Amino acid sequence: MKKLKAELVAVGTEILLGQIDNSHARYLSTDLAAIGVPVYFHSSVGDNLDRVVATIALAMSRSDIVIVTGGLGPTGDDLTRDAVAKALGLPLTYDEEAFTTFVKPYFDRIGRVAKPIQQSQARRVGTATFLPNLRGTAPGQYLVHQEKHIFLLPGPPLEMRPMYLEQVRPVLMALLGETMITSRVLRFFGIGEADAEHQLADLLRDQTNPTIAPLAGEGEILFRITAKAKDEDSANALIDPVSREILSRIGQFFYGYEQDSIASVALNTLVKAGKTVSFAESCTGGLATSMLVDFPGASRTLKGSVVAYADEVKAAMIDVSEDELAQYGAVSEQVAKSMAIGTRARFGTDYAVSITGIAGPDGGTEQKPVGLVYFAIADATDCHVFYRLFAGDRAQIRLRSAKVALHALFQRVNENRG
C-alpha cells in the first residue's frame, strides 16, 4: 500500500475574519485518517491572489495530495482556479462544453437562467477533470500534475462533503490500491473515556486495518471501526472480529450503533415493546421529555409529562404527599419514588420516570450537595430508585441527568422483555 501525504487548504476571507469556522479541516482529516492517508498540514488563506498562489505552491511542493476548499464561486473574489493555474504555470481556459455539462444543468433544475458571470466556473485548470456538483453551481476540478494530485472543491459543506465522499475518496482509495471503505460505530454510555480507552489500549494502538477511533462527549463515548477492503463483505469480515472483541470487554455499557442516541434507543425499545411512558421532571425541567420528542415516533409511546418544579406542583399534579415532601425533602429517594408512582397513575402509562435533584449553582447542602440527583422508574410490578452524584455545571448536571434517566428506562424496558 502506497503512503500518500495529504494537505488541506481552505480559501476564504470569512475564515480569516473568524466569521466562520474552517469546518472542512476536521471533516476531511477524520475521513482521511480513517482511510489511511496522513494529513500533515492545514492552511487557511484569504481571497488574495498572491497569498493563495503562494499557499498552493507550497502545498504542492511538500505533499502528494492537496485538497483545496472554497473560492470556486462565480465572482471576482473567487480566486482558487486562477491561483492554482498560476501556481502550477498552467493555462486557465473557458470550456463551453463544461459549462453546458456541469454549470448550466443546475440552473435548469432550479428554473433559472445562468448569468454570463457563471461562465467563470467552467474555466479549466490545465487538463483538469471537472467534478459534477448536483447541489450547487460550482463544479469541482481534479488534476494530476507532476505526480501530485490536487482537488478543488466548493466551500459550502453541503456541496463539499458529498463531492468528497462520492468523487474524491474513490480516487484516493484507488491510489491506495483499495476499492472499498466501510465504517461501523459502536456507542457506549456509563463508562468514562479514560477507562474505556484503557481497556481497549492494545486495540487502539495496534489496529491498522480496521482502524479504531474513539470520540467522546457529554458522558458518552463511541468507537468508529473503519476497514479498507476490496468489497463490503470483505470489509465487514475485518470489522466483525474487532467489534466482537470490543463488546467482549466493555459490552455492558454498549447501547447502540451509528446515529443512535440514548433517547432514540429508549424510544425504539418502548415502541417495540408496545409500552407507553410518562415523565415527572424537576431539575431537568422537561429536558428528558424533549430529548424523546426530538424523534418523530415519540407519539407512539409518550403520553406526556409534568415538570414539577415547585413542590406544590409535585403535590397537586402527581400526588406526592406533603408530609413526604416536608419529612424527606424534594430531593430524596422517597419523593423520587412517589413522583414516578403518582405520574404513572395520573397518565395511565406502562412506565413512568422521575428525576429530582440539585442542579446548582445554589441550593446544595452538606448532606445534599449540588449534583445529587434521584431517579425512579415505575412499572406495573415495581419502582426502581437510584441516585447519581454529578460533577460539572448546571447545564452539564441537567444534561447528564436526562441521559441517565433515558438510559435507565432503556435498560428497564429491555430487562422486562427478557
Place this chain on the structure above:
Amino acid sequence: MKKLKAELVAVGTEILLGQIDNSHARYLSTDLAAIGVPVYFHSSVGDNLDRVVATIALAMSRSDIVIVTGGLGPTGDDLTRDAVAKALGLPLTYDEEAFTTFVKPYFDRIGRVAKPIQQSQARRVGTATFLPNLRGTAPGQYLVHQEKHIFLLPGPPLEMRPMYLEQVRPVLMALLGETMITSRVLRFFGIGEADAEHQLADLLRDQTNPTIAPLAGEGEILFRITAKAKDEDSANALIDPVSREILSRIGQFFYGYEQDSIASVALNTLVKAGKTVSFAESCTGGLATSMLVDFPGASRTLKGSVVAYADEVKAAMIDVSEDELAQYGAVSEQVAKSMAIGTRARFGTDYAVSITGIAGPDGGTEQKPVGLVYFAIADATDCHVFYRLFAGDRAQIRLRSAKVALHALFQRVNENRG
C-alpha cells in the same frame, strides 16, 4: 495607527487527525479583526519538529505577529519551544527562577509536586518573557525577534483564551497605539439576517471605529460593536451613537445585550415583575420549559409545566374539552387557548403559555401543514393567541417554536408592566 499583519499557527497532531477542531483560529481571528489586526494565514501542523520549524520560519518571514497555540506541555510530543528556538536560531535555556515563579505555583495550588519532566516548561526561547498561566502548568512566552512579535500560548482553550485576553491583547493594543478595547453586543429576534443586514448596510460597510460585526443563528441575530480608544469612557462615547442608530432602525426586534438569551430575558422580566408562569407544551415536548430552567433563578417564577403530548393528557391534566379537540383538532387556535387557560388555572400562575403544532416530518395536511404552530399566552385579563408557520426540519421547528413562545411571553409581561 500601525498596520500589523498577523498569522496563527496551531500545533498538535490531534488537529491533523480530525480528533479536535482548531477552535483557536476562529476565536483569535474574531478578536483580532475587532481590534483591527488583519489575519492573513491560519496553519495547523502536527507534533513533528521539522514541520513545526518550517511552519514557524515561514510565518515569521511573512507576518509581523505570529501567535502559536499548543505544544507547550511537558512531554516529548510538546515541541513548540524547541521548534521556535530552532526556527529563529536562538538558544533554549532552562530557567530555574522561571520554574519557581511560573510552573511550581500551579502544582502548589492543586496540592501536588511538580515532576522533573515539568522543568521543560521553564525552558526559555532566547530572551522571551514568560506569560503566567493561572489555569494550567504551561506558561506562555512572548518574544520580539527582528521587529517581529511571536507569542507561544497553551493549547487548552480554558488556558489559551484568558492568556490571550489578559496578556496578549494588551500588548497588541499598545503596538497599535491604542490602550482600550470595548465591545457591546445587541441581540435581536424576529427579523431575518438578510433584512437586518440590509437595513444596516451603510453602517456595516462604512464603520471602522467602532466596527460592527453581525452574527446569526437559529432565528436570532446579534451585532457586536467594537471600539478602540484611550479609555473605556472614550470607547463608550464611540459606541453609544452607533448603538442608538442601530436601535433606531431595527429596535422593535431588540431583546437584550451581551450574554442575554430569549429565555434569560423572559425569566428576568418575570422575576422583576414578581409574576409566576407555567407552560403547556405539545410539539415542543418540554423544550421551552427546559430553556427557562437552564437559568438558576427559574425557581423564582416557574411553577411547572405539562407536556400534553397525547390528546387525552390535554383533557385530563389541563382541562381541554374533548369536544373542542374533536371539533377543531389539537393544532388549533381554540385548543391553544384552552390549553393556556386550563394550565393557568391548574398551576395557579399569573401567566400560562401554550404551544401546539406539527413538528413533522409526518402529520401535516393541506390545511395544517408541517411547521404550523399555535401559541397562546393567558394572563389575569386576557388570552392572546397567534400562530407561526415555520420552515426547517423537526428540530428547527421545535427550537424556533420554543423561542417564539418565550419571546412572546417576554413581550407580554413587558406590556403589562407598561
